[in-house]
Amino acid sequence: xxxxxxxxxxxxxxxxxxxxxxxxxxxxxxxxxxxxxxxxxxxxxxxxxxxxxxxxxxxxxxxxxxxxxxxxxxxxxxxxxxxxxxxxxxxxxxxxxxxxxxxxxxxxxxxxxxxxxxxxxxxxxxxxx
Numbered sequence: 522x523x524x525x526x527x528x529x530x531x532x533x534x535x536x537x538x539x540x541x542x543x544x545x546x547x548x549x550x551x552x553x554x555x556x557x558x559x560x561x562x563x564x565x566x567x568x569x570x571x572x573x574x575x576x577x578x579x580x581x582x583x584x585x586x587x588x589x590x591x592x593x594x595x596x597x598x599x600x601x602x603x604x605x606x607x608x609x610x611x612x613x614x615x616x617x618x619x620x621x622x623x624x625x626x627x628x629x630x631x632x633x634x635x636x637x638x639x640x641x642x643x644x645x646x647x648x649x650x
């Protein structure tokens with residue numbers, strides 16, 4: 522029986538399962554693995570705190586999520602694949618209000634990141650340092 526995303530252990534299960542898929546995905550693996558390299562534990566910890574803050578209202582994430590993504594070699598198809606993997610992971614593991622909120626927030630984040638990455642590709646002189 523599936524439950525909702527209720528605590529940090531649920532967040533970790535979501536993040537770990539999702540990124541296991543990303544690291545093996547034909548479209549996304551090379552991008553993520555080339556950028557993150559051997560820093561996966563650090564990245565996963567950051568994702569735990571991000572989603573813990575967003576979904577559980579336990580403020581453990583500090584920072585700005587977009588700047589590390591500004592120069593990624595991605596486009597809309599990459600974000601669509603990212604969302605497919607994220608949504609399927611949630612649907613496999615969870616059900617409920619927080620699970621639906623996670624999908625909604627991921628979709629909004631993908632839209633915003635895609636828009637901003639495109640903006641900076643078209644306006645490289647305005648790129649964040």
